[in-house]
Amino acid sequence: MSTPLQDALGTPASSQTTTALLINCAIDRLYYGDFLAVRDSHVPITKGTITAFIGPSGCGKSTVLRCLNRMNDLIRGFRLEGQVLLNGHDIYAPEVDPVAVRRTIGMVFQQPNPFAMSIAKNVGFGLRLNRFKGNHQERIRESLEAAALWDEVKDKLHSSGLSLSGGQQQRLCIARAIATRPEILLMDEPCSALDPIATKKIEDLMLELKKDYTIVIVTHNMDQARRVADYTAFFYVDTTQGGRTGHLIEYGPTYQLFENPLHETTARYIRGEFS
Numbered sequence: 001m002s003t004p005l006q007d008a009l010g011t012p013a014s015s016q017t018t019t020a021l022l023i024n025c026a027i028d029r030l031y032y033g034d035f036l037a038v039r040d041s042h043v044p045i046t047k048g049t050i051t052a053f054i055g056p057s058g059c060g061k062s063t064v065l066r067c068l069n070r071m072n073d074l075i076r077g078f079r080l081e082g083q084v085l086l087n088g089h090d091i092y093a094p095e096v097d098p099v100a101v102r103r104t105i106g107m108v109f110q111q112p113n114p115f116a117m118s119i120a121k122n123v124g125f126g127l128r129l130n131r132f133k134g135n136h137q138e139r140i141r142e143s144l145e146a147a148a149l150w151d152e153v154k155d156k157l158h159s160s161g162l163s164l165s166g167g168q169q170q171r172l173c174i175a176r177a178i179a180t181r182p183e184i185l186l187m188d189e190p191c192s193a194l195d196p197i198a199t200k201k202i203e204d205l206m207l208e209l210k211k212d213y214t215i216v217i218v219t220h221n222m223d224q225a226r227r228v229a230d231y232t233a234f235f236y237v238d239t240t241q242g243g244r245t246g247h248l249i250e251y252g253p254t255y256q257l258f259e260n261p262l263h264e265t266t267a268r269y270i271r272g273e274f275s
């Protein structure tokens, strides 16, 4: 199902990458119209790991996440100064089709958003869109199994996706996102609409999926970042002087960032002194 472009994006440009560095996100300045939303945020994403973006509201976590698969392109006035390299290839290069980027880098949103169609059709949606030549039923089953949902829905594959609980709907959306076998999964606060039991299931699922996918998650929940993330990036926006531009304060292995942060602002955030 891959296109030549996808093949190119998936192939490391030999001299530019190490095997572990999958995405090199180097945002110098990012604008929505005249508004400078994010500055100076360089974040590496390592293959086969979970990276968490944390920080107070408005610091640019979701904006930076959406840069990784060009979802911001859909927002009027969006402009990026910088580069996002996937396997050493600039995903913002003029010849790159953003749709192909999004095929390689899937996304799951804060609110579970199944389509108003059957469970099976939800998961098979991207397969139909991409004219997948393989066995659809088999791929749908594999994806539901990988999303830890198969046992709960195998007898009602033709029921509406909207008939599932919130946690099941979110796992359905994960199954839909992985059905086309992206390389990377972006998750924007995937548990914020879920209860603690459903949240635990999604966290367990993330740890399982990390064997096959590289995951980047935005979370407000610092305990969640500690539980699931190998690496954490802390963003901050200092609004006290009327500023509203978010930027990266520090990035590192999760245990290091939480146990021994380099910056006082990080330490204060982790101690819960502001949110």
Ligand SMILES: Nc1ncnc2c1ncn2[C@@H]1O[C@H](COP(=O)(O)OP(=O)(O)OP(=O)(O)O)[C@@H](O)[C@H]1O
Pocket (backbone or CB within 6 Å): 032, 035, 037, 055, 056, 057, 058, 059, 060, 061, 062, 063, 064, 075, 244, 246
């Ligand atoms: N579509 C948009 N158009 C204009 N400005 C936007 C848009 N989306 C976000 N912004 C602005 O960009 C800045 C960063 O927003 P973003 O949603 O990325 O932050 P965040 O850290 O994810 O916040 P939260 O934790 O509240 O979701 C904010 O000032 C926000 O108002």
